[in-house]
Amino acid sequence: MDMAKKIAVTTTLNGEESIFLCEPRQTLLEALRDNLGLIGSKEGCGNGNCGACNVLLDGVLVNSCLVLAPEVEGRAVVTIEGIAEDGELHPLQQKFLEHASLQCGICTPGFIVSAKALLDDNPAPSEHDVRLWLAGNLCRCTGYDKIVRAVLDVAEGDS
């Protein structure tokens, strides 16, 4: 491998100002996992199909595997590690547990980040809204029903 020059990136990461070094061709997912030790975001497909790496970039849901790490300079990134607040599980995390919405767990961080983005956008989604919004998150263990029920449970609890 060539000796790649590194870029210092300043970002707001899960609410805190953060500076990290990355190679220009590293994806945000690689920087989060390999450079910053935030291994909650998962690599499923690495090409934007599965949603396991989803994060919020300036509040917008994106695949972190399809973002180059230097792109987040000056932007705000929220990962699964930033979803719980003050040591308390986010209601989505709690309801995923109660509804047993996971088996192996690889897809779960992506689902929770996606569902949070949905509820931020639309606090009272229909089941159709939930299924459509989560269409880009793939789960190969449980199927989707328990996941959808958990999200709807939180939505109903909010409304």
Place this chain on the structure above:
Amino acid sequence: MQAIDFVAPTSVDEAISALAAGSGMARPLSGGTDLIAQLQEGRLTLDTVVDLKRIPELMAISISSDGLTLGASVSCHSINNNQAIRDAYPALIDSTHLIGGTQIQGRASLGGNLCNSSPAADSIPNLIAHSVTCHIAGPNGRRTVPVEEFCTAPGRNVLENGEFLVALEFPAPPANFGAAYLRFIPRNEMDIAVVGAGADVVLSDDGSTIQSARVSIGAVAPTPLFVQEAGDALAGEPVSEETLAKAADLARDAARPISDMRGTIPQRKHLSGVLTQRALRIAIDRARGTKTVDELGRLNGHG
């Protein structure tokens, strides 16, 4: 894996310089949903990524009585959430709601969809139906190209070395204008079009006659096709199923698809006609003000 450079210019002129620098292997980046995937999979060789999203002109949405100028890097998410675009160009949302899932729409741009130049791109028949003009910048200055002339082959287009797309210009919709984009996929969402069809119409004031129309079909030729003869056949004709069927026949005749994993030649030719007729019906309903973007969203499986 080869190292690359990353630059994020803040003006069109800086971007032109950045793309011209080095060994001619710099590539512009917008949403990255095609570029980064291709880079990661080793299908693309480049030495510099030029991120265009810090350039105000590339991220601008300018809408007025003169029409809409959409920066080439504006994301589908930004378009979906722009009420002025939803009101004036509801058919555009047909495409921006269909390109990938939610998180792809958070990044993917119409400029990128056009520059990736896939024959099956979900925005291009729609852009053709809307008579969009492409604004291009490069080392030799600026130029414009009608969108139906932009793509030249699968993955290829009129952009010369060092050039990039700056903006898409939509004319102001005339009175009694309606448009629509429909695609066929075997799933409910997150798939690549087997066939797509975009259509626009301008009706007479009483809504009974088609004054002009444009039809475009995708995934049935090496590039998205502008089926000018189908639109021409509708001009001056009364709104009727017979009239629309004639346009559908012309679209079917114009389609020259291949058979592949997504569909066969006969299926794609058949779909070209069916989708053209349905897209025209919806465009007419919209021109008459009787169908909303959300109703059409449900037709495409997107509530």
